[in-house]
Amino acid sequence: MRTSYLRIAAGAAAVALVAGCSSDGSSSSTNSDESGAFPVTITHHFGETTVDSEPSSIVTIGFNEQDFVLALGVKPVATRGNLSYDYRNRPWAQEALGGTDIPEVGSEELNLEQIANAGPDLILGPYSFIEQGQYDQLSEMAPTIADIGGYDDVPAATWQQEFEVIGKALGMEQEAADQTAELEQKFQTTQDENPQFAGKTLTLGFDMGDGTYLVLGEDDIRALFFKDLGFEIPAVTETISPENLNKLDTDVLVMAGASREQLLADPLFAALNVVSQDRTAYIGAFSEDLPSALGYSSPLSLNYAIDGFAPMLAAASDNDPSTVVPAPAN
Template sequence: MTACSSSTGSAGSTTTASTVSTSPSATSAAVSGSASAAVTAGYPVTIDHIFGSTTIATQPQRVVTVGFNEQDFALALGVVPVGTREFIGNDFARRPWAQEALGGATIPTVGEQQLNLEQIAAADPDLILGPYAFLDQNIYDQLSAIAPTVGDLAPAGAVSWQQELAAVGTALDKSAQAQELAASVEQRFTDAKTAHPEFAGKTLALVLLLDSGYYVLEPTDPRMRFFTDLGFSAPSVTGQIAAENTADLNADVVAVLGAAQAEFTADPLVQNLPAVTENRVVYFGPFTGDFAGALGFSSPLSLPYALDVAVPRLAAAADGDPATVPDAV
């Protein structure tokens, strides 16, 4: 769930700035961290992921998040990480949806596009969370040598926010809280769909404007899943779209990330798209903006914020009236 990188994918493979000894599996990793962490009633717990499974023996006291949105999930459950990854310019702390959960705390950075294993080790974690981290086996093994590490829950980031929340809740012994939180956020989507039945069945193309052309996000991408969870359908053509094939960008509603209207419609072929001429395009702002960040994190904290921003604009685009122009973000 990339937090709004201009790249087409959610994240890339990670590399490290230092070398740490490897471990064959998370289950054999030594647990470092606070000596005060006593055996807790809810432990041990085991979490499966693409690298195998990780057993967490005791209540974690010092959690480091190494993925692209895990800090939100920990914060939503009342746990402030002792280290986190920041890959969009060290601006996570300013995101509006995280302020209350942060409570004024500052989370040290342990990597940006690349993870810094020395900084991770220095944070002295007793749990490393990376269920949406796009790790490779080498980096996972090195992290596991530092502390028990929960790796990616599915290949290529194909994991829902509900699955990630459940896994983080299990790891932190907050499963009941995670279930309540998931139900609350899901109800927000249900309420929006009920209030806007016109969303149902309409196609929506989520378009990224890139230097190389256009990219229409696939339905498996968490950013696109936000819109399908509101009742929209993914278009039949997704992926990289060449400039000469701009007709493939058309849909009942077009949502644009990474470009304002003037930039998106600079191409005469785009100007003639029915969605453009009939005011069925919503411009959701730059990749570094808060809405793109909220979509990218796709967390229990950020999704309600994204709903507040998106739903009235989508309603204006989907109402069938060309005279209704959605506000740009």
């Protein structure tokens, strides 16, 4: 059951459904001087971790941390593999990887022996969903940063919050802030170029393959991507049965987990207004690049996702039923 859960939750890369994201509040805190010099102390699920000096041997143990480190021009010495996606060939990271094949330290389960053998001086897992026992063992190897949100009453971290924490842990706070501002501007520019996005309701749905559908809400970073573009999305993630399929019938629908042909084979799905009026974007399985970019929700993948989704969303939201929504570009 846990394997199935993780495969759907991480999708192609990144996130457990229950963790999701909220744009309200901060899920981490740091203590450093105004220059961002070390030491820096970061608060996370299991307490506080102090990084005394600039790390040189970083292991990333979460589902998307590798991208954040790469965005800062740093290559981890080892990383967690992906559950269902050919992540080594993800297009948005190839330039940053520069042909480097980073060793894995597990995928569904972390291999603690391999992590120790990598000789880390910093272990990054702000989006890893590790447990207390794992954290205790990892902390004996090197300073370890566990989840910075998604536990107790703390909302899971946005990509901005995760980038801030990783930037501080690496002594590159200003670089992370500069890239954050640049990416936020790209989101805003895309909204400005598509004013029809504002206020339209959008559902990101996942075909579970058993007649039910998962609707992703503001507690999932994949759905928050569309909120960042100006759409209104459901508040929470929920599984809907065929009897409640009308919950998919929003202004715009983005469907993942199955092909267009497979989805349209269901007459109840095909009869939805959002489907029959061609206001639906079909993005395929989470093992493919574009939906996987949502899963990573990183400074690298979100740039790619904006470029890939903008043409589809523009066509789906233009109030013209004759406009054909394009398939994802290869």
